[in-house]
Amino acid sequence: MNxxxxxxxxxxxxxxxxxxxxxxxxxxxxxxxKQLARLNVDVIEAGFPVSSPGDFESxxxxxxxxxxxxxxGLARAVEKDITACxxxxxxxxxxxxxxxxxxSQIHTEKKLRKSEDDILQLVKKSVEFARNYTDDVEFSAxxxxxxxxxxxxxxxxxxxxxxxxxxxxPDTVGYTVPEHFASIMDLIFERVPNVGDAVISVHCHDDLGxxxxxxxxxxxxxxxxxxxxxxxxxxxxxxxxxxxIVMALKVRKxxxxxxxxxxxxxxxxxxxxxxxxxxxxxxxNKAIVGSNAFAHSSGIHQDGVLKAKTTYEIMTPQxxxxxxxxxxxxxxxxxHMVKSRLASLGYEEAxxxxxxxxxxxxxxxxxxxxxxxxxxITLMESKSSEDLEDRYVLDYLNVSSGKKTVPTATxxxxxxxxxxxxxxxxxxxxxAATKAIDRIVGFDIEIEGYHLDSVTQGxxxxxxxxxxxxxxEGHFVGNGTSTDIVEASAFAYMDIIxxxxxxxxxxxxxPPKIDISL
Numbered sequence: 001m002n003x004x005x006x007x008x009x010x011x012x013x014x015x016x017x018x019x020x021x022x023x024x025x026x027x028x029x030x031x032x033x034k035q036l037a038r039l040n041v042d043v044i045e046a047g048f049p050v051s052s053p054g055d056f057e058s059x060x061x062x063x064x065x066x067x068x069x070x071x072x073g074l075a076r077a078v079e080k081d082i083t084a085c086x087x088x089x090x091x092x093x094x095x096x097x098x099x100x101x102x103x104s105q106i107h108t109e110k111k112l113r114k115s116e117d118d119i120l121q122l123v124k125k126s127v128e129f130a131r132n133y134t135d136d137v138e139f140s141a142x143x144x145x146x147x148x149x150x151x152x153x154x155x156x157x158x159x160x161x162x163x164x165x166x167x168x169x170p171d172t173v174g175y176t177v178p179e180h181f182a183s184i185m186d187l188i189f190e191r192v193p194n195v196g197d198a199v200i201s202v203h204c205h206d207d208l209g210x211x212x213x214x215x216x217x218x219x220x221x222x223x224x225x226x227x228x229x230x231x232x233x234x235x236x237x238x239x240x241x242x243x244x245i246v247m248a249l250k251v252r253k254x255x256x257x258x259x260x261x262x263x264x265x266x267x268x269x270x271x272x273x274x275x276x277x278x279x280x281x282x283x284x285n286k287a288i289v290g291s292n293a294f295a296h297s298s299g300i301h302q303d304g305v306l307k308a309k310t311t312y313e314i315m316t317p318q319x320x321x322x323x324x325x326x327x328x329x330x331x332x333x334x335x336h337m338v339k340s341r342l343a344s345l346g347y348e349e350a351x352x353x354x355x356x357x358x359x360x361x362x363x364x365x366x367x368x369x370x371x372x373x374x375x376x377i378t379l380m381e382s383k384s385s386e387d388l389e390d391r392y393v394l395d396y397l398n399v400s401s402g403k404k405t406v407p408t409a410t411x412x413x414x415x416x417x418x419x420x421x422x423x424x425x426x427x428x429x430x431x432a433a434t435k436a437i438d439r440i441v442g443f444d445i446e447i448e449g450y451h452l453d454s455v456t457q458g459x460x461x462x463x464x465x466x467x468x469x470x471x472x473e474g475h476f477v478g479n480g481t482s483t484d485i486v487e488a489s490a491f492a493y494m495d496i497i498x499x500x501x502x503x504x505x506x507x508x509x510x511p512p513k514i515d516i517s518l
Contacts (some may be wrong), residue, residue: 004258007247008242009201010036011045011139012274014060015239016229020278026279029064035273037232038265041242043071043096047226050084057418064091070136072096072513075125077081086133097130100140100168103147103155116151116202120158121226127162138166140203144184145171152184153191166199166225171214174207178217185221204240206232211240216248219256223512224392230274231289233284243288244265251315268321288320295326299334302327306340329367329372338376341374345373347380372477373497381506390498391416392441399486411436411490430489435489441497446470452485465492473503 013029013036024032029046036044046062047055063071071092075081077099091093091493101112101122108114112120117183123139130137139159144152156167158191169184176184183206190193202218204211215226234240246262271289275282284292294317296302304311305325318323327337329333335358342352362380396412409432422439426432430450438445449468465488467478476499480491 003224003368004225005076006219006258006260007042007199007201008177008246008260009043009045009068009072009203009225009227009261010039010242011203011227012229012242013062013241015046015203015235016233016274017047018235019233019238020184020280023052023054023275025056026058026059026061032273032277033066036272037066039270040261040263041069042261043070043072045074045098047088048074049088050081052073055086056084057511059085059088060091063095064134068091069097070094072138072457073099073317075099075126075130077101077122077509079126082126082130082133083198085130089134089306093332094136095134096138096166097134098134098138098140098168099126099130100142102143103152104143104145105148106146109410123155123158124162124257127159127164131163135163137164137308138201139164139169140170141168142170144169145176145181146174149187153188156188156192157194160194160198164198166201167195168201168225168227169204169223170202170227171205171211171220172203174205174211176204176214177208177210178213181214182217182221184208185218185223189222201227203495204238205235206237209237211238212244212248215240215245218307219249230270231280231286233278233280243271247288247315247320247499250319251269263457264319266319266449271357284390292326294322294324295328296411297328297330298332299337302332306336313386315318328370328371329361329365330361330410333365334384335362340375341373342380345376347372352380372453374474374476374503377506378499378502381502390494391453391501392494393495394437394490394494395419396421396426397433397487397490399429399433401432407432409433411437411440413437413440413494414479415441429486433486433490434493437493443497443500444471445500448475449451452488463488467492467496469493469496471500473500476500504509 007403013032017024033044038347046059049059059073071089073088075085075097082097082099085097101119102108103119108119115335125136127139141147141152141155159167166358202215202223204214226245228240229241230242232238246260249256249258249260268289271282282290284290287293290321296305299310325359335354338358338361339354364375392413395414399409401407406425406426407429408423410423412419420440422436424432424435424439426435447467447469451466453464462481462483463485464481469476478492479497480488480495482488482491
């Protein structure tokens with residue numbers, strides 16, 4: 001192996017799944033494993049076969065159907081665990097058994113109640129037993145971050161001598177800081193005589209928010225495998241995030257002088273798959289894959305990016321699988337950004353006076369927060385304040401739904417003073433409400449995205465709904481807020497209805513796609 005190659009060991013399906021409210025199905029795990037193969041990870045830790053029949057089946061199925069990465073199963077330093085791993089991995093082209101035992105004093109004395117000599121014997125026996133199933137055996141010294149230095153070195157030496165080709169040094173409880181972790185790595189390379197016969201790996205948790213920093217520090221001090229998860233999901237505060245480590249090594253290659261084989265353009269797609277299947281939302285400001293990771297709102301930043309993207313972007317959106325960055329139009333946006341967006345919508349400088357339009361823009365931005373392209377067109381095409389008023393007003397909404405009940409909705413809308421009312425059934429309460437509204441207005445609308453956030457806390461929290469939809473007039477974004485989710489959804493849909501009405505009045509289409517990244 002090239003000494004500058006960093007092996008990416010993905011444990012999303014094992015450590016990551018442990019953080020979920022419910023286990024993933026075999027089909028879900030297989031979908032994730034196939035995407036990890038497209039991402040080109042080196043090792044997929046597919047599960048803990050002895051833990052349940054479902055986990056055994058998942059590891060076995062992934063072993064048979066996924067090619068490319070090595071497929072790994074986890075096992076305690078117990079023969080029945082290792083046997084289960086060996087059986088589950090029979091179909092793998094490149095099987096790996098990952099066995100572990102606690103080595104810190106608190107683990108050996110409180111949990112295992114064994115002496116150091118007993119632990120060393122178990123390390124030796126478990127690795128040797130695993131070698132009966134595969135030559136690719138990894139050993140982990142659980143809670144290495146709190147293990148005594150002398151004993152940790154003895155454990156590593158014993159595992160390598162027994163035949164482990166990879167030695168993992170995990171910061172199991174996220175206890176270490178970079179300087180401390182660096183000293184552990186240096187100690188192993190300096191004092192373990194056979195350390196050159198194995199790849200040293202790290203597995204860091206984020207309890208103190210330093211999992212990525214500790215992992216990168218370990219790489220800088222000689223580690224050549226890093227264990228991580230997509231979006232950083234995992235036990236408690238999570239694991240080191242794969243996307244953060246990979247992009248840090250790529251962007252700062254001048255500092256680390258190492259590389260991975262990860263297909264980074266698949267990072268965003270993989271992140272979204274994990275988000276959706278695992279029902280684990282990604283915070284907007286999450287590094288690399290958060291919805292705001294390539295978004296610019298400050299007028300100063302937007303001006304810089306318009307002149308040269310590298311002023312505020314250290315990596316390209318395309319490098320992680322995005323089409324482009326996102327320029328949020330808010331009250332903080334400068335006139336230069338507004339002018340640029342108007343030009344992209346087909347408006348020339350002769351069509352408006354920038355200072356006057358910018359004043360109108362700022363007033364609208366102060367009122368609604370984010371201004372979308374359809375809002376800009378409305379401002380450009382409106383001749384008076386009346387043009388900005390809602391033509392369609394939701395006057396009444398009643399929805400009935402529940403178990404063994406067909407969801408139905410009755411809506412009453414006031415249109416230019418005229419009252420119209422319709423009822424409809426749907427697949428759910430929101431679907432019934434939007435269908436009833438559709439029957440009244442008669443617009444051709446297709447909902448493409450739906451997103452719900454809690455604005456406040458408590459049982460009576462305000463819900464904020466954002467809907468993206470397409471129509472012959474273009475793509476639109478609607479927002480609505482209420483303590484009732486269905487009502488908030490109806491308000492958001494009515495927001496879209498009124499935007500389409502203005503487009504019809506102005507007879508001007510907006511561009512084919514607005515990137516709002518719900």
